Structures are given as structure tokens and as C-alpha cells.
Amino acid sequence: MQSNSTPPNPLRRREVLRRTVLGGTAAAVGLAAAPVVSGAAPAAAARPRGTADVTFRWLGVAGWQVVHDGHVLYFDPYLSRFDYQSNPALDIDPTIVDRLLAAGTLAGPPELIMVSHGHWDHLADVPQLLARPDWAGATIRTIGTDTVRNLLAGMGVSDARRKNFIVATGGEELDFGAYQVRVVRSLHSQSKGFGFAMPGVRVAPPPTPQTISDLVEGGTLAYQVTFGGRLRVLFSGGTNFVERELEGLRPDVVMVSMTDYSSLPDYLERLLTVLGGPRYVVPVHHDDMVTKFDNPNLPGTVDATAATRLRDAIRALRMPTKVIEARHLEAFTL
């Protein structure tokens, strides 16, 4: 995993600083205390709307589970963590989900699965989650691009599940009652040399995908979810964004993808600035993607410089933003 920082560009940085002063004031109001870290999901007790906790668990890579007032949501849930470099076959392991559910570190069934794009480290486990026999009676909505919809069909997702797929292109505002989802048109990361692995779209269900190369990107979406009318959370699965699509958004929490961004100008500075200085940022997509959850070395696979780079950018921009360093599967509550 590469993590090179972009060399500073003085002209660009001055522009970012100026815009921060103009646009960062409102988001700085009401800076909350440090997040509560807890080991258990919140009870779905009857509390007034707008006060229920939002509990997060990082699932590794870009993935999240969020529980709010009894509602369970997943974003890019990739749990199999197979060794794709040794063998690119899609080696999906449902027993990992079984163990996480039995241990209580995963809650389910989810009522919504948000997918950023079609690559394996975001999508590969979605079919097995939708096919779990013990969740067969539950309505699980999945949201993503048309390519993701077609890939899921090729991966054998049932007609019944596919009926609850929401095709999105970005710009959609969706009201689920206890929470609202705004779909945001976004971009995949750009590697050195300006490009990324496995581009492409699927306009019809493909033959059953066999390897990671069969799961093409198909466009990238981000999602801002507003919980209980009080906590806005921006999830992204790609290390890039469309600046104009983020203008006016004021998320409280931003999950910041931290794969290589050396081809992008001032990635962190521009992101933090256009979002007005969010209360919290959480680095993601900075683990090795293959070390299993039960491996004691898992925390060591996380690139610790990601948090440092975020703090450096925040300090340079004079923002009040706090960095939350999530640990795999450990809950924290906001």
C-alpha cells in the first residue's frame, strides 16, 4: 500500500487557506467532546428521534457497519480478506461472517448496503451477505451503480434481492425515516501514472465473475448519511472526489480513503476545505486488505502515517477537526 504525500504547492495552499477562513466557521460551531469508545452496540431502546447513538465499526479496507436506533447499515462490507496477490480467485469465506455475527462484532441483517464501486475489496462479499439463509426473511436494500447491479446479477444474487437494489448515479436524496442518504457522484483513486486497475462498466449481467479482474469499477459513488437528523457522515471508497459535488455538504464525520494520492494536487487539503472543516475525520483504506481479523498482527498492518498526514493537513489549515483512529471491528459511538 503506497502512501506518498503530495509535495506542497505554495500557490495552491494559499488558496486553500483563504477558502478555509471564509468557509470553515459554521462547521466549527458546536465542536463535540471526544468520541465515546464502547465495546457494545447501542440498544434499540425507544429514545426520542434525534438523540439515539450512532455506533460505528470499521470493517477494514473502506468498510463500515453503522448501527443507529436499531437500524443496521453496511458500507462496502469486505470481510473475506483473501490473499489476492497469491491467488486472484474470488475466495469468499462465509464462515468469517458466521464468526463475526456469533461474536457480536457484526450485527445483522442490515437493512441497507451501500456500495461505492465494483472492485472486489468493496463488493465481493455482498452476494454472500444477501444470500445468508438466516437473513432470508429480511428486506435488505442494496444501493450502487448500474454496473454494481449487473455484477451482482452475474454473481448469482437472487431476483428477490435484486428487486431491492437501488440504482444510483449521484445526486439522489433518499429518505429511510430514521436516516436519510444523499448519494454523491465521486471518483476512483488515481494511481501513479494516472489510472487504476480494473476499470470498465457492465451494462448487462456478465458471466459468473471468477477473479478480482472480473469485478470492474463501474463508476464510483460516495454517500452522506444523516442519522436522526443530527449526525451527518460521509462515506467514501475511493481516494478522490469531485470537488463541486461536495460543495455545500457539511458532514460531521468524514471517512477519508487513504490509498496512494500522489497523482492528485492537495488531496487532503482540498477535501477538508470543501467540506468546511468537519468535526471528525477517520482514515480508511490504509490496511493491507489481506490479514485476517483473527490475526494478532492485524493492527500492525494499518499505515499509521495516514492519521499523521491528516493531522498535519488539519494543523496547516488551522481547523478544529479531530482524527479518529478506528481499529478493526472495534465500536465507537458518536
Ligand SMILES: [Zn+2]
Ligand atoms: Zn477500487
